[in-house]
Amino acid sequence: MTPNSATATPTATSTSASAPASGPPASRTRRLLRAVAVVACLPYLALKAAWIAGSHIGIPDGSPLFDHRVAMIAANGLSVLLDSCVVVLALMLTRPWGRRVPAWALAFPVWVATGLLTPIMAGFPLQMLARAFTGGPAASSGPRQDLLLHEWVFGVVYGGFIVQGLALGALFVLYARDRWGHLWRGRTGDLPQGAAGRAAGATAVAAAVLALFPFAVRLLWACGGTAGLGAHRTAERTSDFYVLEGLYAALLVSAVAGGLLLAFRRAPALPVAVPLAAAWVCSGATACWGGWMLLAAQAGPDGPADRPTQLMLVTYAAQMTVGLLVASGGARFLAGRSAAARARR
Numbered sequence: 001m002t003p004n005s006a007t008a009t010p011t012a013t014s015t016s017a018s019a020p021a022s023g024p025p026a027s028r029t030r031r032l033l034r035a036v037a038v039v040a041c042l043p044y045l046a047l048k049a050a051w052i053a054g055s056h057i058g059i060p061d062g063s064p065l066f067d068h069r070v071a072m073i074a075a076n077g078l079s080v081l082l083d084s085c086v087v088v089l090a091l092m093l094t095r096p097w098g099r100r101v102p103a104w105a106l107a108f109p110v111w112v113a114t115g116l117l118t119p120i121m122a123g124f125p126l127q128m129l130a131r132a133f134t135g136g137p138a139a140s141s142g143p144r145q146d147l148l149l150h151e152w153v154f155g156v157v158y159g160g161f162i163v164q165g166l167a168l169g170a171l172f173v174l175y176a177r178d179r180w181g182h183l184w185r186g187r188t189g190d191l192p193q194g195a196a197g198r199a200a201g202a203t204a205v206a207a208a209v210l211a212l213f214p215f216a217v218r219l220l221w222a223c224g225g226t227a228g229l230g231a232h233r234t235a236e237r238t239s240d241f242y243v244l245e246g247l248y249a250a251l252l253v254s255a256v257a258g259g260l261l262l263a264f265r266r267a268p269a270l271p272v273a274v275p276l277a278a279a280w281v282c283s284g285a286t287a288c289w290g291g292w293m294l295l296a297a298q299a300g301p302d303g304p305a306d307r308p309t310q311l312m313l314v315t316y317a318a319q320m321t322v323g324l325l326v327a328s329g330g331a332r333f334l335a336g337r338s339a340a341a342r343a344r345r
Helices: 028-052 069-092 094-101 103-134 151-184 198-222 230-235 239-264 274-298 312-343
Strands: none
Touching: 028 069, 028 151, 069 094, 069 103, 069 151, 103 151, 103 239, 103 274, 151 312, 198 239, 198 312, 239 274, 239 312, 274 312
């Protein structure tokens, strides 16, 4: 993993009457969570700002990052912008004016943040566990490559991301419970037949069928296969690589499962919140990281050895599309429940 996506998102598409125009001041717990989220951004933002300014802190001599100064500045500037959004979201989720924000204007950035942070929050601890079992640093299957960054940078950056994700996730759950909690009450078996129309079912099935391709490729790579990786990528594989490939495959399965359960209600005893949460979190992770890797591949080095293969590009694009399809199905589901709730008033 390196420390370094418009569509419908799984949320109601309107500012329903379920939310008041404003709310009381944030509780002590929410203020604390807000402070934690903001403070957790500072190490990452400071490092990125230093690199943009020309500092070499955390970057070893001979790092390939020095070979692409302009691209490095552009990528760091984009990542600073993205992480700065965490501060804005933390304020939006805890200030009274945040209740007046349209649902889509809040849900989309939170969905993106959830998608970008989830693989880091799950993947980094799993990578550390894998390293503990394999003994020390991740072992490469090829000759040792020049280090991009000093090892301590990853601990600082990913540790900050995990704290950000936990604090921001807790704030969003509290906010969403107050504003939209009625939309995920009950069990899937209690949903009316009209809650999942033909369009929702077709979307869920399309996502499941399309997911077979990126799932098979990710699983192949996680199990040691090298088809479509290219010589350069094959040589630099480590235990971290295998952990992430397995995680991406699991996220694809979870996203599709959440979408299918919402559309067809095959587990009637299951609380609605379970497949909805799976669809939200895993569609975000699948779509956002598929899109990020596709973008990074297009903006990467021009050397033939480093250039991504066609299979990699197609896999990233298919993964992103699956996430967007599942997200659109979740959005349709919540929009339908929101409309039904307004009709009963």
